[in-house]
Amino acid sequence: MQALVRLARQAGRQKEIPILAALLILCVVIAWMSPFFLTWQNIFNVFRQFSVIAILAVGEGLIIITGGIDLSVGALLGLMGVLGATLASLGWPAPAVFVATMAFGCAAGTLSGLLITKVRINPFIVTLGMMSVARGTSLLITGGMPISIDNGITYLGGGHIGNVPVSVIIMFIVAICGYVFTTRTLPGRNIYAIGNNERAAKLSGIPTDRMKIMVYVIMGALCALSGMIVSGTLDTAEPAAGTGYELDVIAAVVIGGASLSGGKGSIPGIVMGAAIMGVLRNGFVLLQVSAYWQVVTIGLVIIGAVAIDSIKNRSANA
Amino acid sequence: MNRPILLHTDRISKTFPGVKALDGLNLQVRKGEVHAIVGENGAGKSTLMNILSGVYAPDEGRMTFDGKEVFFKHPRQAQEAGIVMIHQELSLATNVSVMENVYIGRLKTGKLGFVRYREMEKACKELFDRIGIEGIRPDQTIEELSISQMQMVEIAKALSLEAKLLIMDEPTASLTHRETEILLGIIRELREQGVSVLYISHRMDEVFAISDQITVLRDGKYIDTLRTAETSPNEVISLMVGREISKSFKRQYGAVPSGAKPILRVEGLCAGEKVRNVDLEVYPGEIVALTGLVGAGRTELVQSIFGIDPRTAGRIRLDGREVRIRSPRDAIGLGIALLPEGRKIQGIFADMSVRENISMAGLRSFARGLMLMRKKEARAAEEYVSRLAIRTTDLEKEIKFLSGGNQQKAILARWLLTKPRLLILDEPTHGVDVGAKAEIYEIIDRLAQEGVGILLISSELPEVLTLADRILVMRSGEVAAELPVGEADQERIMKFATA
Numbered sequence: 072m073q074a075l076v077r078l079a080r081q082a083g084r085q086k087e088i089p090i091l092a093a094l095l096i097l098c099v100v101i102a103w104m105s106p107f108f109l110t111w112q113n114i115f116n117v118f119r120q121f122s123v124i125a126i127l128a129v130g131e132g133l134i135i136i137t138g139g140i141d142l143s144v145g146a147l148l149g150l151m152g153v154l155g156a157t158l159a160s161l162g163w164p165a166p167a168v169f170v171a172t173m174a175f176g177c178a179a180g181t182l183s184g185l186l187i188t189k190v191r192i193n194p195f196i197v198t199l200g201m202m203s204v205a206r207g208t209s210l211l212i213t214g215g216m217p218i219s220i221d222n223g224i225t226y227l228g229g230g231h232i233g234n235v236p237v238s239v240i241i242m243f244i245v246a247i248c249g250y251v252f253t254t255r256t257l258p259g260r261n262i263y264a265i266g267n268n269e270r271a272a273k274l275s276g277i278p279t280d281r282m283k284i285m286v287y288v289i290m291g292a293l294c295a296l297s298g299m300i301v302s303g304t305l306d307t308a309e310p311a312a313g314t315g316y317e318l319d320v321i322a323a324v325v326i327g328g329a330s331l332s333g334g335k336g337s338i339p340g341i342v343m344g345a346a347i348m349g350v351l352r353n354g355f356v357l358l359q360v361s362a363y364w365q366v367v368t369i370g371l372v373i374i375g376a377v378a379i380d381s382i383k384n385r386s387a388n389a
Numbered sequence: 390m391n392r393p394i395l396l397h398t399d400r401i402s403k404t405f406p407g408v409k410a411l412d413g414l415n416l417q418v419r420k421g422e423v424h425a426i427v428g429e430n431g432a433g434k435s436t437l438m439n440i441l442s443g444v445y446a447p448d449e450g451r452m453t454f455d456g457k458e459v460f461f462k463h464p465r466q467a468q469e470a471g472i473v474m475i476h477q478e479l480s481l482a483t484n485v486s487v488m489e490n491v492y493i494g495r496l497k498t499g500k501l502g503f504v505r506y507r508e509m510e511k512a513c514k515e516l517f518d519r520i521g522i523e524g525i526r527p528d529q530t531i532e533e534l535s536i537s538q539m540q541m542v543e544i545a546k547a548l549s550l551e552a553k554l555l556i557m558d559e560p561t562a563s564l565t566h567r568e569t570e571i572l573l574g575i576i577r578e579l580r581e582q583g584v585s586v587l588y589i590s591h592r593m594d595e596v597f598a599i600s601d602q603i604t605v606l607r608d609g610k611y612i613d614t615l616r617t618a619e620t621s622p623n624e625v626i627s628l629m630v631g632r633e634i635s636k637s638f639k640r641q642y643g644a645v646p647s648g649a650k651p652i653l654r655v656e657g658l659c660a661g662e663k664v665r666n667v668d669l670e671v672y673p674g675e676i677v678a679l680t681g682l683v684g685a686g687r688t689e690l691v692q693s694i695f696g697i698d699p700r701t702a703g704r705i706r707l708d709g710r711e712v713r714i715r716s717p718r719d720a721i722g723l724g725i726a727l728l729p730e731g732r733k734i735q736g737i738f739a740d741m742s743v744r745e746n747i748s749m750a751g752l753r754s755f756a757r758g759l760m761l762m763r764k765k766e767a768r769a770a771e772e773y774v775s776r777l778a779i780r781t782t783d784l785e786k787e788i789k790f791l792s793g794g795n796q797q798k799a800i801l802a803r804w805l806l807t808k809p810r811l812l813i814l815d816e817p818t819h820g821v822d823v824g825a826k827a828e829i830y831e832i833i834d835r836l837a838q839e840g841v842g843i844l845l846i847s848s849e850l851p852e853v854l855t856l857a858d859r860i861l862v863m864r865s866g867e868v869a870a871e872l873p874v875g876e877a878d879q880e881r882i883m884k885f886a887t888a
C-alpha cells in the first residue's frame with residue numbers, strides 16, 4: 072500500500088508526462104492528416120532531422136538549468152563543420168579530424184564561459200557576439216563557398232548501422248549521458264543548485280564559476296559533434312549550416328520543461344521537446360505548409376512555451 | 390471589549406497535495422485589536438494569512454470582512470479592501486532602490502507618466518522618520534541592506550498602505566531587541582487608530598506584550614481563542630503542542646580544559662567598512678555569542694571568516710595553524726560551517742527537494758568520484774528529517790512547499806550534516822517554534838560537548854543567554870565588550886551595544 076502511494080506520488084512528480092502526451096497527440100494528428108507520416112522511411116527521416124537539434128538541446132539544457140543561455144549554437148555548428156572539413160581537406164585522418172574539431176568546440180565554449188564568469192558579461196551578450204564571430208569566421212575561411220569532404224569523418228552524418236542512421240545512435244548516447252550526468256553526478260546536481268540560487272550554491276561550497284564554464288565547454292563539444300554530423304550528411308560543409316538552429320534548440324529546451332530563469336528541467340523532457348520540434352517541422356513538409364508559415368509558427372511555438380513557463384512561475388510564487 | 394467584528398471566517402479549509410493545511414477554520418477579529426496567531430511549524434498559520442490576503446483561494450468556507458462577504462481572487466483585491474500583509478519570506482525586488490520597493494505598483498508619476506523620484510524620496514524619508522527607521526537611505530538598492538534592514542523596509546512598505554487589517558507573519562524574526570521595540574510601538578499606535586493587526590510570532594514574550602487575543606492553531610485546526618490578560622505562556626504553549634510540556638532546556642556546561650588551544654583565533658580582522666580590527670577566540674566545546682544592534686557588523690564578521698566577503702587585513706588560525714580562506718569552499722574544506730541568515734536569499738534551493746537541500750553542503754561525502762550514492766544520501770537526509778522533526782510528506786517534496794520554520798530546520802540540517810569542527814550559526818532558529826527550538830538547543834549543546842566550537846549570532850536575547858558561554862558585544866564593527874554569561878543581562882548588553 073505504501074509502495075503504491077509512493078509510486079503514485081512519483082508519477083505525479085514526473086513532469087515529462089504532459090510533454091510526452093503533447094508529442095503523441097501531435098503525432099496522431101499528423102498521421103491522421105498524412106498517411107506517409109508513419110512509414111519507416113519517414114520515421115527515420117524525422118529521427119535524423121531532430122537528432123542534431125536534440126544533441127544541441129542537451130547542451131543548451133545544461134546551460135539553461137544553470138540560469139544561462141547560449142545563442143551561438145547554430146553558428147558554432149557551422150564553424151565546426153567548416154573547420155573539420157578544412158582539416159579533412161588537408162588530408163588528416165578521420166580520428167584526428169574528430170579529436171581536433173572537438174577540441175576547437177571545447178575551446179570556443181571555454182572562451183564564452185570565461186567571458187561570462189570572469190569578465191562578468193551577460194551570457195546573452197557574450198553568446199550573441201560569439202554567434203556573429205563564429206559565423207563570420209566560417210565565411211572568412213570558406214570565402215562563402217561550401218567545402219566538399221572526402222574523408223571517413225562523414226560516417227558520423229551519413230553512416231548507418233543496420234538500418235539506423237549513426238547520428239540517431241549518437242543522439243541516444245548523448246541523451247543517456249546527459250541523463251546520467253544530471254541525475255547521478257555531483258557536477259550535475261551542482262548545476263541545478265546554481266540555477267536555483269547562485270548565492271546559496273556558493274555558500275554551500277560549490278565552485279560556481281567552474282561549473283558554469285563547464286557547461287559552456289560541454290555545449291562547445293556538442294556543437295562540434297553536430298557540426299561534423301551535419302556536414303557528413305551531405306559530404307559538404309556549408310558555412311551557413313546551422314543558421315537559426317538556436318531558436319529550435321532553445322524552443323526544444325523550453326518545451327521540454329526547463330525554465331529560462333534556471334534551476335529546472337530534465338534531459339528526457341528536453342529530448343522530447345526536440346522531438347516535438349522535429350515532428351512539427353516534418354509535419355509542415357508533409358502537409359505542404361508554406362515555408363513562410365513555418366517560420367511564423369515556430370516563432371509562435373517558442374513564445375507560447377515561454378509564456379506557459381512564466382505563467383507557471385507566477386502562480387507558484389504568488 | 391465589545392468592539393465590532395472586522396473579520397470573520399467561516400469553516401475555511403485548504404488542502405495541498407498530501408496535507409490538509411487548514412481544516413474548517415473559524416476566526417473572528419475585532420476592530421482595533423491586536424490578535425496573535427500561534428501554532429507549531431506547519432500548523433497552517435501562513436496558509437491562513439495567505440487566504441485572508443488573497444494569495445490562495447480557500448477550497449471551502451466563507452469570509453466576511455468589514456460587514457460584507459468577500460472573495461479575493463488576487464492580493465490586489467484584498468489590498469483594495471484594506472487587508473495588507475507582510476509576508477514571512479522577504480518579497481522585495483533586490484536590485485531596485487528602497488523607495489521604489491516601498492511604492493511599488495503605485496510609483497508617483499507626473500503628468501507625462503515619468504516617475505517623480507524626488508517627490509518619492511521625500512515621502513519615503515518622511516515615512517521612515519515617522520516610523521523611526523534609521524540608517525536606510527531611500528535611494529539605496531535593497532541588496533546593499535542587511536536582512537533585518539530589508540525586513541524594516543518590508544514593514545515600512547506595508548505601513549505606507551492604508552490598511553484596516555494589517556497581517557504580520559513573523560515580522561520580528563530577524564529583528565533585534567531595539568527594532569522589535571520600535572515595531573511594537575508602531576503596532577500600539579495603529580491599534581489606537583482603530584487598525585486591527587493579526588500578529589504571528591513564535592516569540593511568546595512579544596505575543597504577550599502586544600496582543601489582546603491569542604488564537605491557537607494545531608494541525609490546521611482551530612483550537613481556542615484566549616484573552617491575553619487571562620492566560621499564560623505555558624497554557625498557550627501546551628495548547629499549541631497538545632500536551633503538557635515539562636522539560637525546559639538547560640545547557641550542560643562542559644568546562645574548557647585548561648591549556649586547550651582555541652579552535653578559531655581571529656587576529657586584527659578587517660573587512661571593508663563594517664568590520665574593524667576584530668580579535669576573537671573560540672575554544673573547543675565553547676559557545677560564543679555575538680550580539681549588538683543591527684548594522685554592528687556581526688554578520689559581516691562571520692561572512693568574512695567564512696570567505697564570502699574579502700578581508701582587508703588580519704589573520705585567521707584554526708587549531709593554531711594559520712589558514713587561508715578565500716571562498717566558502719576553502720572554509721568548508723577546513724571543517725567550518727556557516728548557517729547564513731536570510732534563508733530565502735542565501736539558503737534555500739526553492740525548486741529542489743528536501744533531500745537535495747539537506748545534502749547540498751556535504752554532497753562530496755556522498756560521492757564516489759563524480760557519481761552520487763543516492764541511497765546513502767537519502768538515508769542521511771532521512772536521519773536529519775527525523776532528528777529535527779522536519780514536517781514534510783516525504784523527502785522528495787520541493788522545499789518551497791514546506792512551512793517557513795521547517796525550511797529553516799532543513800537548512801540547519803544541511804550544515805549539521807557536514808560535521809564541522811567550527812560551527813557558525815547566524816540566526817539558527819529564525820521562525821522555528823518553541824518546541825523545535827528546545828530540540829535545536831539540545832543538538833547544539835551536544836555538539837559543544839563533543840568539542841565543536843560554536844559561534845552564535847542571534848537577535849533573540851533569551852537564546853543568547855541560554856546557550857552562550859561568553860558573549861561578545863559588537864558596536865560599529867568592533868568588539869566593544871566581552872561578558873561571561875553570568876554577568877550578562879539585557880541592560881548591560883544594550884549599554885555596550887549603544888554606548
Ligand SMILES: Nc1ncnc2c1ncn2[C@@H]1O[C@H](COP(=O)(O)OP(=O)(O)OP(=O)(O)O)[C@@H](O)[C@H]1O
Pocket residue numbers: 405406408409410428429430431432433434435436437477780781789790791792793794795820822
Ligand atoms: N504551496 C504549498 N504546497 C504544498 N504544501 C504546502 C504549501 N504551503 C504550505 N504547505 C503545507 O501546509 C502546511 C501548513 O503550512 P504553513 O506554511 O501554513 O505553516 P505555518 O503555520 O506558517 O508554519 P511556520 O511556523 O513554520 O511558518 C505545512 O505542512 C506545509 O508543508
Ligand SMILES: [Mg+2]
Pocket residue numbers: 434435436477558792793794
Ligand atoms: Mg509560516
